[in-house]
Amino acid sequence: MIDVAREADVSAMTVSNVINGRPGVSADTRARVLAAVSKLGYQMNLAARHLRSGRTGAVGLIVPDLDGMYYAQLADRLARSLERHGQHLALVRTGASRERELEAVSVGRLRMYEGAVISLLQVEAADLERLSFDTPAVFIGERPVPETVDHVMMDNVGGALLATRHLLSTGSRRIAIIGGSDDDRVRDMSTLRTRGYRQAHAELGVEVDEGLVLRIDSFTPKGGYQALTRLRESGVPFDGVFTLTDAAALGVLRALADVGLRVPGDVQVIGFDNGTETDFLTPRLSSVEPGNDVMAETVLDLLQRRMGLAGAGEDGEPRTHTMVPARLALRESTR
Known part of the structure; x- marks a missing residue:
């Protein structure tokens, strides 16, 4: 210097x-x-700079997995934005284990970071209320969190409503939902998106055949392929498919192609997440765009503000709970 x-x-x-x-x-x-x-x-010399300032420059991203497309693409968006602030992203994979989630959000672990972006699947809001978050943190995902933390959510119900409503409005009447769940004991992605699916049917007065609500072993191409294969083997007729993730939709498209069903001529297909791969499938996949870029920007804006205030010892601002609106990204797999 x-x-x-x-x-x-x-x-x-x-x-x-x-x-x-x-x-x-x-x-x-x-x-x-x-x-x-x-x-x-x-x-x-970032290491020397952080040593002098007492700051690590690291922001933790705590997520269930990294093999799914959604979290991988979220990590990329966050990492790129943080680099512009001279910070870096530290990834933590919990495997959706309750014990590992609790360890990841413990006070000792969170103090390794200047801030954290957290997605939990097993830990309950009551567990979080017993923890002290002196590290700035923003929660993402569907699980309920205490009012004392910031929370940014996608509109799962609204996005599913848009997707199913579009399939119904373009002629489909027997729409399979791949990954559906009606388990009222939990509030997760599957139950929320299934709620939107059912709401769209109710709005248009179309009855749901319960044989079209399919659980899934994993939200992966393999899981989508296996679910669609089970549906065909069951003999339940269908002319549309709403797949709760784009990753599973890849398997659905492959399964339909393997038996000679045309998309969208015979069966319309729509996914959810609007991942970067959707434009490169055959046919190009219609999907729900949950506001990926807006979510990443909102999360980082909140986090940067919290980190700045925490550094000044003035973080007394009220917490925010934000829902980012969804829209449809229509392509070749729907009419």
Whole structure:
């Protein structure tokens, strides 16, 4: 840094202010410093910077798994945004184990990060109420959380309603739901999206054949393929498929192709998540866009604000619970 200061004919403090994006530096001086940085090939020593400041620069992402497309793509979105702030993402996979989820959100573990983005499947709100979150944290997902933490959710019910309503409005009357669940004891993605599926049928006065509500072993291409195969073997007729994830929809499309059923001519198919792979399938997959980019931006905006306030010792702001609206991304697999 001293070499940069000498090259730009400014103080080391001015160089520090420019590198860290602080205000109070003129445009000419900033340009001179950046030119010196470029000429000398200066690179910030993040480890030393974090050691001096007492901050790690790490934001934890605590999720059930990383083999599914949704969490992998969320991690990529968050990592790219954090890099622009000079921070990095630390991934924690819990395997949807209650014990590992509780360990991941324990005070000792969370203090390893400046902030955390957390998705839990097994831990209940009552468990979280007994924990003290002195590390800024934003929760995502469907599970209930205490009012004392920030929570960003996608509109699972509304997204499923849009998908099913579209299939019904374009002629399908016997719509299978792959991954459906009516278990009122839990509030998760499956139950919420099934609620939207049923609501759309009720709105249009179309009865649901319970033989079309299929549970799934895993929300993977293999799980979708196996569920669609079971449906065909059952003999229950269907002319539309709402698959609760795009990953499972990949298997559904393959299973339909294997038996010569045309999409969307014979069977319409729509997924959920609008992942980056949807445009590269045959046919291109229609999907529910749950606001992926908006969710990532909302999560990071909240987290950055909390981390800034926590650093200043002033985080007394009320917590927010935000639901991001969904929309349809219609492609070739629907009419």
